Amino acid sequence: MNDTAIITGASSGIGAATAEQFIAKGFSVINIARRPSPVAGVVNVAADLGSDEGALRAATECKAHLAADGGRITLIHNASLMLKDTANDCETQALMRVMAVNVLAVNTLNRELIGSMAAGSSIIYVGSTLSEKAVSGAYSYVISKHAQLGQMRATCQDLSGSGIHTAMVCPGFTDTEMLKQHLGGDVDLMREIGSQNSFGRLVKPEEIANVVVWAHESPVANGSVIHANLGQKEH
Ligand SMILES: NC(=O)c1ccc[n+]([C@@H]2O[C@H](COP(=O)([O-])OP(=O)(O)OC[C@H]3O[C@@H](n4cnc5c(N)ncnc54)[C@H](OP(=O)(O)O)[C@@H]3O)[C@@H](O)[C@H]2O)c1
Known part of the structure; x- marks a missing residue:
């Protein structure tokens, strides 16, 4: 039985780099994104995580793949939408779009997939330095990244004793399309x-x-926030 990595947003940047590493370790890797992953050997589940329907369909398709694979799973919440906005101008619809991808889809995938996760599985959140602090001009993103931190901590408490652990990795400025x-x-x-x-x-x-x-x-890192930013200078 293969272990499986389910990665949202493995079509580019950090998600694609993560897919490459899990493939090299012999995992079955599933990418949930609108575009396919550039990494050879990845199974693509095409989905727009901006709607609950898309997230639900993605979870169902993942379960169909898992039935064949079995084993432990790492569910990696990496996909994100980042808009430029401020407390003065953020429209409700824009905040809803960001929360749909960054928070609600995470919830749907967790709820639908946790039941398929054996002991030894994990749920890893890719947060941001902006999960714990704010800068101006990224209002909706900052809100959503703080919410993800709450999701990770609540996941840790709710899965206590299940053998499934969770953690949040918080990148600093990383050389990707999003930046x-x-x-x-x-x-x-x-x-x-x-x-x-x-x-x-x-x-x-x-x-x-x-x-x-x-x-x-x-x-051992269960419930932890792991900073990965090369020692960002604070202003
Ligand atoms: N780069 C940085 O400086 C930085 C810093 C801190 C945190 N992060 C975090 O790192 C994570 C990865 O970002 P990245 O920097 O690697 O950016 P990226 O290269 O732009 O990747 C973003 C990924 O999210 C997916 N995505 C976005 N909207 C989606 C949607 N509606 N449905 C499905 N997938 C969607 C994209 O896939 P498709 O377009 O194919 O759908 C893409 O694969 C994010 O959580 C981001 O917040 C990045």
Whole structure:
């Protein structure tokens, strides 16, 4: 029986790097995203996690794959939507869109898949430095990332004794599409952002993937928030 990694958003960035590492470890890997994963050997479950219908359909499709595979599962909540907004201008619909992907889909996948998870499984959340602090201009994202932290902590308490552990990995500025988009593709700004930690560079997606793999392999980290940001300078 293969162990399985179910990764949301393994079509790019941190999710794709994480898929690569679990494939190398012999896991069956399922990507839940709108686009397929670029990683060879990954099973793609095409879904838009922006609707509950999409998340439910994805969970059902995953269960069909699991029935064949069996074994332990790591469910990695990595997909996210990040908008630019502030407390002064955030529209209700925009906040609902962000919460749908970043919080509600997480809830649906947990509820539908926990019953299929044997002892030794894990639920790993990819949060953000913005799960525990705020910056201006990322209002809805900050709210959703704080909510994910609450989900992780509540998951830990509710699954106590099940043999399933959970943790949140909080990346700092990482060289992915999401960061590029957020900075409007401004290369100088990317460089400037990269200089805001003690190593003077952006985090590589594979560095976060390493920590996610470690979190799955380390039940001792149950309930933990794991920071992975190269020592971000605080202002
Ligand atoms: N990059 C950073 O600096 C940074 C910093 C802190 C935290 N993070 C966190 O790291 C995680 C991964 O982000 P990344 O930086 O690797 O960004 P990315 O390369 O843009 O990846 C985002 C992923 O989310 C998926 N996604 C977004 N909306 C979706 C939807 N409606 N339905 C299904 N999938 C959806 C995308 O897949 P499709 O487009 O194919 O659907 C994509 O695979 C996120 O949780 C992010 O908040 C990133």
